[in-house]
Amino acid sequence: MTYRVLKLWLSLLAYAFLRPQVSGLRNIPSSGPVILASNHLSFVDSLLIPIVAPRHVTFLAKAEYFEGTGIKGRISRWFFSTLGHIPVHRDDPRAGQRSLEDALDVLGRGGAFGIYPEGTRSRDGKLHKGHTGVAWLALAGHAPIVPVAVRGTDKVQPVGKRLPRIHRVQVSFGVPVLPTKQITAGVRPAQARRQLTDEVMTRIHAMSGQALAD
Numbered sequence: 001m002t003y004r005v006l007k008l009w010l011s012l013l014a015y016a017f018l019r020p021q022v023s024g025l026r027n028i029p030s031s032g033p034v035i036l037a038s039n040h041l042s043f044v045d046s047l048l049i050p051i052v053a054p055r056h057v058t059f060l061a062k063a064e065y066f067e068g069t070g071i072k073g074r075i076s077r078w079f080f081s082t083l084g085h086i087p088v089h090r091d092d093p094r095a096g097q098r099s100l101e102d103a104l105d106v107l108g109r110g111g112a113f114g115i116y117p118e119g120t121r122s123r124d125g126k127l128h129k130g131h132t133g134v135a136w137l138a139l140a141g142h143a144p145i146v147p148v149a150v151r152g153t154d155k156v157q158p159v160g161k162r163l164p165r166i167h168r169v170q171v172s173f174g175v176p177v178l179p180t181k182q183i184t185a186g187v188r189p190a191q192a193r194r195q196l197t198d199e200v201m202t203r204i205h206a207m208s209g210q211a212l213a214d
Contacts, residue, residue: 020170021169025054028146028173033110034107035115035146036057037146038116041151045121050114056084059113059114059115060115061080063089065085100137104137114148117134126212128213129201136193138177147204149204150170152167155169156169177200
């Protein structure tokens, strides 16, 4: 109930100030495990995608958002915990593996997990090569991957700016990429993960229109 109320308020704010144009919602399965793999332009992305998606989408979030002190720290901890985001300690040498294990747990419960295959937000606005963790998740969790493209969020909160700005944004959800076709005889696991990741990034590129990083 708390999550639904928070999402309602966030939705009202988003549609009032960002006026998001959303397409392809029917491409998100109504139930069962699914991965939403998106390009990443701004901190706003991790709030916008769960707001417009018809399902509860879990993202990873910096552990600092859960560990602050004082009133600001308590509000931040309540906010991200209510959204269902998972804290990750980026200075932990096993952070990457722990993140994948947490994500696999979400998929194992039939949930929706959001991930940025680029690994971090793009500082130059270009689409960078995807890491194969998204493919590992899809293959291990038997989950389809819905490619997602966000546009305009870098104008809402440009790099280096603390306060958001009013700017229209777009979110597109593409046709799911099924991992099963990558499991073929003679294809090594690492090669299958690379092929699946590249296919997802190609879909994102087609929807986002971003220039490709060198």
